[in-house]
Amino acid sequence: MIKRLLPFLALLTLFVTLSIASPSFLTSQNLSSVVRQTAVFNTLALGMTLIIISGGIDLSVGSIVALGGLGGTMAMAKGVPIPLGVLLGIATGLLCGLLNGILITQLRIIPFIVTLGMMGVLRGFALIISDGMPVHDVPKGFQFLGEGTVFGFPFVLVVLIACAALVHFILEHTRLGRYVFAIGSNAEAAVYAGIPVNFHTVAIYALCGGLAGLAGLIEASRLSTGQPTAGQGYELQAIAAVVIGGGSLRGGEGTVIGTLVGGFIMGLLANGSDLLGINPYVQQALIGAMIIVFVAVDEFRKRRVPS
Amino acid sequence: MLLQMKGVEKRFGGVTALRQGDLEIRAGEVHLVMGENGAGKSTMMKIIAGMQKRDGGAMIWQGQTVDFENPKQAAQMGIAMVHQESLLAPHLSVAENIFLGREIPGPLGTVNRRKMLAEAARLIAQYGFRLQADWMVGRLSPAGKQLVEICRAIQNGTSLLIFDEPTSSLSEAETHEVFRIVRELRERGTGVIYITHRMEELRSVGDRVTILRDGATVHTEALATLTRDRMIQYMVGRAVNSIYSREPLPPGEPLLTVTGVSTPSLLRHVSLTLRAGEIVGLGGLMGAGRTELCRAIFGLDPVSSGSVEVAGRPLALRNPREAVAAGVALIPEDRQRTGLARDLPIGWNVTLANLDAVSPGGVIRHPEEERVTREAIDRLRIRCENGRQRAGRLSGGNQQKVVISKWVNRGARVFLFDEPTRGIDVGAKVEVFAVMDELARQGAAILMVSSELPELLQVADRILVMSQGHLVGELPRGCSQEDIMRLATAPPESGDLLQ
Numbered sequence: 001m002i003k004r005l006l007p008f009l010a011l012l013t014l015f016v017t018l019s020i021a022s023p024s025f026l027t028s029q030n031l032s033s034v035v036r037q038t039a040v041f042n043t044l045a046l047g048m049t050l051i052i053i054s055g056g057i058d059l060s061v062g063s064i065v066a067l068g069g070l071g072g073t074m075a076m077a078k079g080v081p082i083p084l085g086v087l088l089g090i091a092t093g094l095l096c097g098l099l100n101g102i103l104i105t106q107l108r109i110i111p112f113i114v115t116l117g118m119m120g121v122l123r124g125f126a127l128i129i130s131d132g133m134p135v136h137d138v139p140k141g142f143q144f145l146g147e148g149t150v151f152g153f154p155f156v157l158v159v160l161i162a163c164a165a166l167v168h169f170i171l172e173h174t175r176l177g178r179y180v181f182a183i184g185s186n187a188e189a190a191v192y193a194g195i196p197v198n199f200h201t202v203a204i205y206a207l208c209g210g211l212a213g214l215a216g217l218i219e220a221s222r223l224s225t226g227q228p229t230a231g232q233g234y235e236l237q238a239i240a241a242v243v244i245g246g247g248s249l250r251g252g253e254g255t256v257i258g259t260l261v262g263g264f265i266m267g268l269l270a271n272g273s274d275l276l277g278i279n280p281y282v283q284q285a286l287i288g289a290m291i292i293v294f295v296a297v298d299e300f301r302k303r304r305v306p307s
Numbered sequence: 308m309l310l311q312m313k314g315v316e317k318r319f320g321g322v323t324a325l326r327q328g329d330l331e332i333r334a335g336e337v338h339l340v341m342g343e344n345g346a347g348k349s350t351m352m353k354i355i356a357g358m359q360k361r362d363g364g365a366m367i368w369q370g371q372t373v374d375f376e377n378p379k380q381a382a383q384m385g386i387a388m389v390h391q392e393s394l395l396a397p398h399l400s401v402a403e404n405i406f407l408g409r410e411i412p413g414p415l416g417t418v419n420r421r422k423m424l425a426e427a428a429r430l431i432a433q434y435g436f437r438l439q440a441d442w443m444v445g446r447l448s449p450a451g452k453q454l455v456e457i458c459r460a461i462q463n464g465t466s467l468l469i470f471d472e473p474t475s476s477l478s479e480a481e482t483h484e485v486f487r488i489v490r491e492l493r494e495r496g497t498g499v500i501y502i503t504h505r506m507e508e509l510r511s512v513g514d515r516v517t518i519l520r521d522g523a524t525v526h527t528e529a530l531a532t533l534t535r536d537r538m539i540q541y542m543v544g545r546a547v548n549s550i551y552s553r554e555p556l557p558p559g560e561p562l563l564t565v566t567g568v569s570t571p572s573l574l575r576h577v578s579l580t581l582r583a584g585e586i587v588g589l590g591g592l593m594g595a596g597r598t599e600l601c602r603a604i605f606g607l608d609p610v611s612s613g614s615v616e617v618a619g620r621p622l623a624l625r626n627p628r629e630a631v632a633a634g635v636a637l638i639p640e641d642r643q644r645t646g647l648a649r650d651l652p653i654g655w656n657v658t659l660a661n662l663d664a665v666s667p668g669g670v671i672r673h674p675e676e677e678r679v680t681r682e683a684i685d686r687l688r689i690r691c692e693n694g695r696q697r698a699g700r701l702s703g704g705n706q707q708k709v710v711i712s713k714w715v716n717r718g719a720r721v722f723l724f725d726e727p728t729r730g731i732d733v734g735a736k737v738e739v740f741a742v743m744d745e746l747a748r749q750g751a752a753i754l755m756v757s758s759e760l761p762e763l764l765q766v767a768d769r770i771l772v773m774s775q776g777h778l779v780g781e782l783p784r785g786c787s788q789e790d791i792m793r794l795a796t797a798p799p800e801s802g803d804l805l806q
Contacts, residue, residue, distance in 0.1 A: 173673075175666045182659055185648040192605075192645050193660040193713065194631025252650045 006297065007245050007261040014268045022275040030271070032154050036146065036222065038267035039156035040065065040231070042260060043215040044238035046167045047097075047208030049259045052242050053171070054204055055184035055251025056111035060100060061212040061238060063122035065231025068093040068216030070130055073226030077137040086145070089217040090210050096122055097209015101202030119235070126228040135226035146221030156218055160260075163211060168256040170207075180204055184251030240287075241266060244294045265290070308370075309334045309467055309498040310355065310386075315364035317350050322702065324350040327523035328364065330500075332467060337489055337499045337512050339530065342519035343542055348502050351519070352469050355500070356388040357381030369466075379408065385466035389456045397445030402427035404444050405458045430458055434488060449594065450481045457488060467498040486512050520544055539761075553744050555768040555784065559583030560618075562752035563635070563721045565604060568613030573599050573776040576613065581721065581752035586743060588767025589756045590791045595773040597756040598640055601723040605637040606630045617721055631660060633721075636714030638707070640725040640756070646710040649699030653691055654680035656698045656709050661717040683712040687742055704735020711742055722746060724755045728762060740766050760788040 018025040025031075044061050051058045072089025076082060096118070103114045148155035171177035179200045182190045190197050215234075220226045243249065244265055245258030266287055273283040308331060315328035325347040332338050342348050353359040354366070357375030366373055368384060375381045378388075395404045402424045403410075411426065413419035427440035436454045438447075444455060460468055470489070489512050492499055503509055510530065517527040518541040526541045563581040568574055573596045581587055589597050602608045604615050606626045615622045617633040624630075627637070639645040648656055657680050658665055665676045680694035687708040691701055698709050707727065714722065724743065728736040743766065747753055757763050763770050770782045772794035780794040 173671055175662050175669045175671060178655065178659075178662060178666075178671060181651060181655070182648055185650045186645075188645045189648050190659070192607075192627055192637060192639060194628045195659070196628060252648070 006301075007258055007265065007294070010294070011261050011265050011268070014265060014272065018268060018272045018275065022272070025272070025275055028152070030275070032149075034264075034267050034271045035154045035157045035160075037271070038263055039146070039154075039160055040215045040219045040222075041234050041237040041241065042160055042263040042267075043163055043211055043218060044234055045241035045259045045263050046163050046256065047211035048235075048238040048242050049167065049245075049247060049254050049256055050171065050180055050204045051111070051208050052239070052247045052249060053184045053251060053254040054180045054201065055187060056104070056201070056205075057115065057239070057249070058097075058100065058111065058205065058208050058212075059115040059235050060096065060118035060122055061208065061215075062231040062234040062236075063119050063126065064093045064096045064209055064212035065216040065219055065234055066126040066228050067096060067122050068213030069220035069230050070126055070135060070216075070226040070228060071213070072217045073135040073138050073142075073220050074130070076139055076142060077135050077226075082139055082142050085142070086214075086217055089220075090213040093213020093216065094206050094210035097206040097212070098202065100209065101205030104205065105198040105201050123228075123232075130226070130228040132228060134228070135220075136224075138220070138224050138226065142221050143224050144221070146218050159214075159218070163214070164256050164260055167211075171256060176200060176203060181252055184253075186252075237266065240291050244291060246298065262294075308332075309368070311365070311367040312351065312355070313365040313367070315351065315354060315366065316362045317347075317354060317359065318362050320700075323522055325354075325361075325522045328354075328519070329524040329527075330517055331527070332498045332500060334466070334498050335493055335496045336514040337493050337501055337509075339509055339513045339516040340500055340502045340519065341516060341538065341542060346519040346542070347522040348519055349471060350522075352388060352471055352500065352502060355381070355467075356386055356469055358388075382465075385464060386469070387460035387465045387467070388469040388471065389453070389460045390471055395444050395452055395455055397443075399444060400424075400440065401431075401438055401442045401444060401447075401455050401458075402440040404455050405430065405440075407459070427458070430461075434458075434461075434491075436484075453481075453485075457485070461488075461492070465497060467500070468492060469500045469502070471502045518542055553586070553740070553766055555586075556584040556748065558585045558768070559750065562618055563604070563754070564616040565600075566614050566616075568600070568603055568615065569611050570599060570603055570608055570776075571611050572608070574603060574610075575776045577773075577776075577778045578613075579771060579778060581754055583720070583750045583752055584747050585768050586747050586753040586755055586766055588763035588770040589754055589773065590758075590760065590763050590770055591773035591795045593758065594775075595795065596776040597773050598725055599776075600773070601637055601639075601725050601754070601756060604630065604723060605635060607637075631717065631719075634717075634719050635721045635723065636660075636717065636719035637723045638710055638714070638725060638727055640729065642703075642706060642710060642730070647698050647706055650697060652695045653684070653689065653698050653701070653709055654694035657683045657694070657712050657716055660713045664716075679716060683716055687712045687715070688738065702735065703731035704738060707731055707735070707739055708742065711739070715746070720751050722751055722753045724753060726756055726758065728757070728759070736762075760791055763791065764788065 048058060048061065068089045071092035072085045075088045076085035080088065100115055100118055103109065104111050144155060146156055150158060171180065179190065179195055182195060183197055183200065187197060216231065219230050241263035242254060242259050245255065245262030247254030247259065269287050269290060270283060273286065310332040312328050312330040315325060317325040328347060328351045330351065340348050350359065354361045357378045357380050373384065396407060405427045406423050410418045411422045424440045431438050431440060438451060438454055444452060447455065489499055489501065501509060501513065513530045515527060516530050516533060518525050518538065520542060559582055561580050561582050565577060565579045567576045567578055569576055577600055591597050599608060603610050603624065606622065606624050606629055610624045615624060617635060620633065622629055622633055643649065648659065654676060658676055665672050665679060677694060684691065684694060689705050689708045689712065691705065698706060701709065727739055731739065743753055743755065755767060768784055770786065770791060771778055772780050772782065772791055774795055782790050
């Protein structure tokens with residue numbers, strides 16, 4: 001129980017502290033901007049949650065952000081309608097993830113290596129197809145995805161909640177989700193139980209890729225350009241969000257709620273440092289240190305209470 | 308008196324591994340430590356060798372109380388251990404392994420390889436081992452690795468040497484080799500603790516024996532005066548013939564037919580038939596191919612020739628999925644590694660192999676899953692708080708029941724039990740046997756691999772024996788341990804230490 005509580009308490013403490021410390025924190029404008037700023041890596045983190053629970057890792061999602069954004073914006077620049085462009089961006093990401101999954105299961109190379117390689121391959125591919133140039137020719141309406149508002153809430157929040165609900169449902173209520181836990185907890189036992197492990201592994205990498213494609217579109221929408229250099233380093237932020245939220249890189253552990261809380265903790269740390277005028281160099285160090293602190297506390301807790 | 312252990316205790320989380328460990332070792336004696344799996348032998352030895360810290364009791368070494376923080380401290384005091392499972396670095400040479408952690412230094416913080424090789428060669432020659440100092444350990448057979456472990460332990464002024472079942476993976480000739488070493492050590496005044504399940508082979512070397520049961524020392528006596536029957540009685544805590552006995556059924560139709568199965572690595576033309584209602588034992592020495600046969604039938608290892616039929620339908624033998632779909636279940640030897648998802652709830656383990664039944668359309672019906680879990684817990688009498696408890700928190704016997712319940716829930720009809728009672732206590736063993744008997748009565752066919760001969764004799768309707776990849780014979784119910792051993796050791800071993 002305390003495991004689920006700890007990130008929540010940290011988020012709450014952070015929220016209350018910032019509300020008191022800075023008058024401009026608790027304004028709808030500021031909170032909206034936190035949501036918009038964190039939307040991209042929060043979306044990535046949702047897919048990463050599935051991967052990490054399965055005992056894997058996906059380092060290529062940052063590159064997929066660029067490729068998904070480019071896929072969508074290049075199509076829209078050629079006159080493809082916005083919804084279709086968005087679908088194309090998501091499909092691009094899905095294909096990249098599919099490739100990750102197929103390479104991991106067929107070549108039997110560990111996910112770290114495959115996705116490390118794919119991080120470079122996909123980034124290179126994004127630079128090649130765009131010739132290194134950003135796509136500026138994006139329809140105005142596309143900005144709604146990242147910057148639009150519905151009933152006073154940022155539209156990306158609606159998108160994020162929808163994605164979170166989907167991933168939560170998959171994890172907690174479907175066969176796929178159960179197998180993700182089983183594979184992450186004991187892959188060999190899963191094979192012995194007759195579970196089609198390869199099929200389900202490919203499925204979650206594809207799903208993670210699709211979510212990364214969507215994240216790429218959100219990024220492109222916020223910048224109103226498709227950038228071949230977008231999303232660099234985002235994979236690490238996504239991993240950090242999952243880990244802060246209680247996910248274990250050893251597999252078998254993690255929740256969607258925890259991941260979102262982890263993502264918002266990182267978002268609030270960045271936002272709070274900005275508001276309080278903490279130098280951005282210190283900010284980086286601070287967020288890095290937080291990751292270690294959270295995981296250390298979690299490990300300590302696990303050691304005290306025998307599994 | 309070399310060593311005294313008085314009322315030593317050790318707990319792991321909520322599980323008490325040792326509650327009253329008493330042991331006295333004299334210099335120059337060979338002291339056997341016996342007991343069922345889980346009796347606390349290994350735990351006590353690990354405490355003596357500094358690998359684990361005791362939670363209570365006293366440990367007196369050569370007259371003074373000691374607390375070892377790590378094996379190195381124990382080694383400095385002259386205590387060393389030869390491990391049952393090899394704790395060697397496979398990518399290093401024999402010499403490097405012998406000197407691991409206490410390398411002979413060269414100039415400027417380097418390691419003097421030449422001297423280490425020479426020293427290792429001298430040690431090997433001194434004891435007449437068939438090893439070479441520059442061989443890569445990863446290429447050695449289990450027996451070869453065992454010899455390296457022994458070299459490691461005896462290399463420097465050891466006064467107490469602990470052997471943890473050193474002969475379980477060794478051939479006849481190699482076993483005698485180990486005995487020769489034990490005798491030599493005793494003559495030099497070294498104390499030897501020898502853990503074994505096979506007491507008879509040690510009658511010739513052992514001096515005294517201490518027996519543990521359920522985490523406590525129950526008896527110590529000179530080996531010469533202790534009869535086998537009394538020893539077993541001390542080990543199990545009740546009269547021998549009441550442990551377990553099963554009334555065999557008339558066998559039904561054939562459920563599993565294995566015809567001429569060979570694998571590239573080990574198996575040679577193995578054929579057998581299991582019928583509904585039968586429990587067939589599979590005996591043999593370690594490495595005879597029993598586990599490999601189970602793995603081949605289950606589709607885990609490639610098969611070079613032969614076929615397997617389940618209820619008349621051939622299995623493709625490509626992956627476990629097909630075997631599972633055909634109704635075959637494997638309860639693996641290594642429960643922790645391959646049988647159980649320890650971090651997941653009991654219920655999730657129970658439904659793992661048959662999740663489709665509670666998740667129509669891919670969506671799990673949680674109430675249905677809970678109902679299935681409760682049924683499984685009741686039916687196999689799994690002792691737990693509830694189905695949401697993590698499977699890894701259960702005792703060994705209850706973990707094994709969870710693994711079995713996964714297959715019962717799947718509706719499997721052919722059960723391959725590979726060492727089903729390994730690491731579980733006596734009471735739980737009987738319960739596991741009762742479950743197997745019940746499965747057989749409901750029409751399942753069961754193959755039971757066991758290295759514990761009394762178990763095979765009590766539970767199996769007939770006993771098949773393997774040796775070096777061959778099925779070498781079949782024995783009826785009522786045969787003796789000696790009959791099994793005679794078959795198991797039938798073809799002479801080639802004696803190669805290099806695989």
